[in-house]
Amino acid sequence: MISAKGVREIKSDIREPRFCPKCGCSYTEHPALSRVDNEALICTDCSTREALDAIGVSTEEQEKIISIIHRNYAE
Numbered sequence: 001m002i003s004a005k006g007v008r009e010i011k012s013d014i015r016e017p018r019f020c021p022k023c024g025c026s027y028t029e030h031p032a033l034s035r036v037d038n039e040a041l042i043c044t045d046c047s048t049r050e051a052l053d054a055i056g057v058s059t060e061e062q063e064k065i066i067s068i069i070h071r072n073y074a075e
């Protein structure tokens, strides 16, 4: 017999794709809470962009940093 807690754990293991309202991509990672409205659930990349934006990193630099992050995760 599976307890209610067990069922919740099994469900949380299933990574259903979510759509990011910011960039429109689908992602299966854990969603991040947007800093902009504290409500929208966005993808990891967009949350990185928002964080970088908050400290004054230019869009161009943000993309460079994100591509570096992707490269590191791919290994």
Ligand SMILES: [Zn+2]
Pocket (backbone or CB within 6 Å): 020, 021, 022, 023, 024, 025, 042, 043, 044, 045, 046
């Ligand atoms: Zn996104």
